Amino acid sequence: MDDALKQHRDQIDAIDEQLLKLVNARAQHARDIGSLKGEGPIYRPEREAQVLRRLLALNQGPLSAEAVTAIFRGVMSNCRALEKQLSVAFLGPAGTYSEEAANKQFGGVSAPVLCNTIDDVFRMVESGKVDYGVVPVENSTEGAVGRTLDLLMSTQLRICGEVTLPIHHNLLTNTATREQVTTVYAHAQSLAQCHAWLNQHLPNAQRQAVSSNAEGARLAASEAGAAAIASRRAAELFTLNVLAESIEDDPKNTTRFLVLATHDVAPSGQDKTSLLLATRNIPGAIVDLLAPLALHGVSMSKLESRPSRNGLWEYVFFVDVEGHCQDAALASALQEIGQRASLVKVLGSYPLAVA
Amino acid sequence: MDDALKQHRDQIDAIDEQLLKLVNARAQHARDIGSLKGEGPIYRPEREAQVLRRLLALNQGPLSAEAVTAIFRGVMSNCRALEKQLSVAFLGPAGTYSEEAANKQFGGVSAPVLCNTIDDVFRMVESGKVDYGVVPVENSTEGAVGRTLDLLMSTQLRICGEVTLPIHHNLLTNTATREQVTTVYAHAQSLAQCHAWLNQHLPNAQRQAVSSNAEGARLAASEAGAAAIASRRAAELFTLNVLAESIEDDPKNTTRFLVLATHDVAPSGQDKTSLLLATRNIPGAIVDLLAPLALHGVSMSKLESRPSRNGLWEYVFFVDVEGHCQDAALASALQEIGQRASLVKVLGSYPLAVA
Structure with missing residues (x-):
């Protein structure tokens, strides 16, 4: 074997030995944290988002951002698995973008449950048969996924994360x-x-x-x-x-998925909050309703109206805003909105998707 | 946040920073090796097997052998991807065990090509449309996969690896x-x-x-x-x-897959060689034919007869033996077998499957 090749391989071997020690030390800390938490959730989306953001900021290459997040999601997933195999429901069959989104978010899913319908994904999480669910919410091809929005109206589940996948045509x-x-x-x-x-x-x-x-x-x-x-x-x-390949005019097309859970997520520092609002169908009412957001300097990233299914209101609005509902500005804005709206439901505060 | 929790998280952050530096340093070495190799193959199954075996021998936990190999296969895959995205063909649809085997072997496949038939997998590799192919060869449920064996008779491709998947009923x-x-x-x-x-x-x-x-x-x-x-x-x-779950009487059931390539693989230290032999159909001829293996102390791990398709011989034999065809003992045995057999074809020497 070539001398130069041998030298590189020897150095890789030395690196791997250190890597092995470090990932095991990391796993031991994760385990210790697990025993501190007791019965709390093993999967902490806000913490994982913080870890990944920090590493992306530190990364000087040659590994790409995608490679770094893929490697570390794998490490975190394997550390987590020492405590519990997370079960995650998503739309089947195998090979869907939903499966890809679930694998991306959890760094590989050890106990996947493939569902036939979005309704089934909600039901599996609601009934406690799985720990998490992943559902599409905006498809760059077909727009908003209406069924997901409708089910969000009536569910008690919380959005605990979002996943974006680049879409290429x-x-x-x-x-x-x-x-x-x-x-x-x-x-x-x-x-x-x-x-x-x-x-x-x-x-x-x-x-x-x-x-x-x-x-x-x-x-x-x-x-x-x-x-x-x-x-x-x-x-x-x-x-x-x-x-x-990639013949789309705008190469930044993405499809967006939501991660559903039965519990809330603490702030990660870069969060998004999804709200469900309803008001009487008076022209201008929605503008009035959202005024407190601007007043408190909260940016809105999405507003989508949807016919209400329950007959109480004509329309409901899905609104995504920047920040966590525990942030002072958003909390104040929500309180004021609550005084004007027929309904304000916080669907969840969760970390912004990491690459 | 709890003090103990914060301490563990701070230590994990410090570990992650080291991990990031190390994986990038590793990627840089892999890149340097790539430029040394010039046009040689990026994927070196013998080297990856050696890396994984060494790490498994060093591993003291708490991460399991499976977690360690999964993490390091991911790291190697992302390092490799800096040089080239490997395309790998296997039997579709999505969700097959073949897909699982390909993902396991390559630490995730960035450019998968799902084929409808085993024939298509062979053709894709033979025509150079993909870099590698993965085909099932022994199914714990249905036994040998006859079509794969038949195609191995006529192909010029080489077996460059094997993958085993545990099978649970x-x-x-x-x-x-x-x-x-x-x-x-x-x-x-x-x-x-x-x-x-x-x-x-x-x-x-x-x-x-x-x-x-x-x-x-x-x-x-x-x-x-x-x-x-x-x-x-x-x-x-x-x-x-x-x-x-897992109601099989023998929990060690596995399904075995072969990785096909257009090139040979160097010895890894723990290898297997697959041979195709043919002889005239005289009772006892096969025993006579295989005698040199025992003589040179080469163990046989599989012997499977199969009707020949080309009319020249009545039967051909698929034989798996321990060792690499460059090993002195096996090379001598092969030379002697060659003097007795109508046909001896080395289908490939490749590293034993790593957990």
Whole structure:
């Protein structure tokens, strides 16, 4: 073996020996913390977010931010597993983005429970059959996930975390060359998100909106001259070639998931709070309702109206604001909002998603 | 925050800072090695096996062997990814044991390619469309995977690794209690493997052999009073409850997979060599053929006969022996076998599976 190679390998061996000692020492501390906590939750999203943020700030490479968070999520997951195997419910079947989100957040899920519906995920957590649930809440292709919002209205569960996954669109086809593509199938939103790319590279192909990108991929797999805009995963599932990667006009597309639990999360320093508000349907009422946020300097990152299901109010509003509900500014704003609104429900305060 | 908790967390923070420096230093060495190697393969199964074995020998806990290998496979995978994202083909759909095996071996696969058939996995590696392939070769339920053996006869690919996964059988049913179970579906082999447990716990239930455990799970999901013996994954896929876990009589059941590549692997110190032998179909010929192994002190771990497909010989034999084909003893034995056999093909020498 080459001398230079041997030297590097010897140094890696020395590093690994130190790494091994350190991860075991870390695991022992995690264990000691577990016995201090007694019956409290093993999984502390606010603490894990703090650990990851700190490491990302310290990281000087060559490992990327994604590599650092992946490695440390794995370390934390294995330390946690010494105390308890967390069970996590999410939408199946295997291979969904929900599974990817759950694996990302928990650094691998040792006891996954794949559910058929979002309702089932809520029920599994509510009944205590699993420790956590992961549900999609905003899909960059199809917008807000209505069922999740509806279930959040009536559940007693708390949002204890959010996960974002980057979404890439790809041109999938079994056609040999781009010139032979005559039709492009995709969800209308995906077609729109790849508008510029399609104009430039496939100006003559017909764009055909279908119910989902998966349906588009299915069609592309069976029709000559057809292509689909969909995920890499869809290419695998329907055995299509990836003719062009990441063709979305805005490369910052993400899909967002919520982590559900039966308990609240302490502040992590960079948090978000999700609120459910209801008011009488008087034009301008919502503006009035939200005024205390501006007054107390609380930024709003999302406002989404949704028909109420219970007949008491016509509309409810899902509002995401910066900060934790224990923060003084947000707490004051919430108190004032509470005096004006028919309903204020804090769905949860949780750490902002870490890369 | 509790003082003791804060102390532990401060120490974890200090450990994490060291861990971060070390994994980055490790990544830099891996990068330097990459530039030394030039065009050679990034993934070195023999080196990774050596690293893991050494760490397992050093490990004093509290982290388990599985946790240590999982953490370090993640670290090595992220170091490797700095140089190249490895593409790996395996049998889909998502959620198969093949996917689990690929993720285990590579510490997570950044560019997976899910194939519909074992043939496709071979073709993807042979055509250079992916770097590696993972195929099942021995299934604890259904025995040898014939198609893999047949394809190994004609391929130019080399076996560069093996992966073993522990297999657990579970009793899956939507029946509320064990007493209400009247029929148990499973592959004949799985029924046999849970014989003692079934005798003890379900003496009156009818045992019904079906084509696969997945088929049994499908039936159990639709029939009242029915149960299936299958994996946890099947419980998730078919939404069945796990009424009893790990009911196999022998808890050491494993399924074995092979990793396929276009290149050979250097010795790791604890290796296995897979051979394909053919001889004229004279009774006793195989015993005669294998005599050099015993003579040179080479242990055989597997011998499996298989009808030849090409008409030149009636049978071929798949033989696994201890050691690397570069080892003196095995090299001598192979030379002598070569003088007696109609065909000797070294399918590959590769590191023994690490936990």
